[in-house]
Amino acid sequence: MADGSGSQSKKFEPKTPVQLDPPKNDPISPEYLSKCDGTNVDYPTYVAMKGTIFDVSGNKAYTPGAGYHVFAGKDASRALAKSSLKPEDCRPEWEDLPDSEKKVLDDWFTFFSKRYNIVGVVQGAANL
Numbered sequence: 001m002a003d004g005s006g007s008q009s010k011k012f013e014p015k016t017p018v019q020l021d022p023p024k025n026d027p028i029s030p031e032y033l034s035k036c037d038g039t040n041v042d043y044p045t046y047v048a049m050k051g052t053i054f055d056v057s058g059n060k061a062y063t064p065g066a067g068y069h070v071f072a073g074k075d076a077s078r079a080l081a082k083s084s085l086k087p088e089d090c091r092p093e094w095e096d097l098p099d100s101e102k103k104v105l106d107d108w109f110t111f112f113s114k115r116y117n118i119v120g121v122v123q124g125a126a127n128l
Helices: 007-012 030-035 077-081 099-113
Strands: 046-049 052-055 117-122
Touching (some): 046 077
Antiparallel strands (some): 046 052, 052 117
């Protein structure tokens, strides 16, 4: 493949091409991130993983009452790695997980990075 990402990259391609902005690495405080949970129209809806924040605004799956709302407004690395929708798993710590779950998290990261703009990083994140 010309892009150097290997044969796995195609499996995560969106069905409809997405035009993404260049990734940003602006520090975003955990307090601000927590306000971006889809419950307030004055804030975007964000989901973070591995300290990277994705703007999922406009995807109804992350709105209150929807299936993935549990991830909104927080670093949900552990829950994504474990394929869990439990609120207690929506936390940034993932380093202690088995390699199989770390691979799932990496796959989610690839999936998100092909669909959502990266708007910043969680200020003080240690789980990059």
